[in-house]
Amino acid sequence: MEEAEIPLDRLMEGRVSLLLCYPRFTREEAERRLEELRGLGVDAIILEGRHEVEGLKVLGKGHVSIAVEARVGDEVYALKIRRTDADRESFMDEAEKLGMANEVGVGPRLVRHTDNFLLMELIKGEYLPEWIEALGPGDAELLRGVLKGLLEKARKLDEIGLDHGELSRAHRHIIVSGGEPRLIDFESASTERRVSNITSLTQYLFINRRMRRLISRVLKPPEIQPLIEALKQYKREPSDENYRRILEVCSL
Ligand SMILES: Nc1ncnc2c1ncn2[C@@H]1O[C@H](COP(=O)(O)OP(=O)(O)O)[C@@H](O)[C@H]1O
Ligand SMILES: [Mg+2]
Structure with missing residues (x-):
């Protein structure tokens, strides 16, 4: 040993x-x-x-x-x-992108x-799916807070034009630490692509089957069709208003 x-x-x-x-x-x-x-x-x-x-x-x-x-x-x-x-x-590129994220309090x-x-x-905590798995039906507000916190972070990255790049399959890139969701791994992050943090994350959380099923044990997930509509609108015009519309559809 x-x-x-x-x-x-x-x-x-x-x-x-x-x-x-x-x-x-x-x-x-x-x-x-x-x-x-x-x-x-x-x-x-x-x-x-x-x-x-x-x-x-x-x-x-x-x-x-x-x-x-x-x-x-x-x-x-x-x-x-x-x-x-x-x-x-080298880690040059990742460090630069992580530095950008840090400026808006992310990563x-x-x-x-x-x-x-x-x-x-060092971010101590549990990966989001495992964290959700350990919740009970009485933890709806707690989960809502974490999901909203996550979307807020994705929104901040959208606002600075930094696409995380791995939020549509985020099993190991979100750690819940002391009740706060933290995004990690800016290795694939880019300022060259069109940003899709909000859309990727929302799809991962509420459309991806595994996550949707996990979340459903604790709170009622959003209806899929209205969510897809709200995402389309946001994609067309990523305004504050369209962002708030997504939160609304998700009851966050
Ligand atoms: N700051 C951190 N705090 C805690 N764990 C971390 C941190 N950064 C990475 N890890 C852990 O290491 C794993 C691999 O790191 P990641 O940044 O995804 O590497 P890669 O760029 O090679 O994909 C993550 O899934 C996570 O479990
Ligand atoms: Mg990784």
Whole structure:
């Protein structure tokens, strides 16, 4: 068993070095990345989280990165480590987009980044579907608040012209933390596309079968036809008024 917290100067001794340079480990690349990590000010990697990679606990694994907890002084952050097979050269673009989202209060707060690492606020909580699953019929108002909070965030991203890009299949990109919904992963975010945060998120929540069924256990979901109409209008003209119309149809 590996200890939960591995200081950087012991990183190369154990299996945790595999996470630094995943999935194609080479000692040279791992050593280079270790130096980069030192430069970020990271003191230790913490093996915690609900997922596993190479038998080690991690926060998550995506197509581009492995996310782990990292300690910097007394603070614990989330650290995204670029995979060796990622189709991105660096985290430059993601950091820029996350920074934009942060300006309107969305996304984990960006701390620092390099080509191979992105250090940000650690969001503790549960993925939205699991969070909803644990609710009872008496939690309608609680759920309504979280869904409304989510739409507000999507609206803010629409307003600044930043398309998140992964909100139509958001199972692992929404974490409910202390009663607040948080959007994560700005890896696919873009200012080049036409924004579709509100439409993608609403479809995911209320039209996607799995989510609609989950939500229905707690509160009455919106009628689909009026919702599609409201979304069409909003798509034509993403005004405040048309946004409010969507909230209304969703009883939020
Ligand atoms: N700031 C964070 N706080 C907590 N967990 C996170 C954070 N960022 C990412 N994760 C976890 O790591 C997983 C993979 O991260 P993600 O940003 O989706 O990587 P990728 O860009 O490779 O898809 C997420 O689904 C989530 O579980
Ligand atoms: Mg992801």
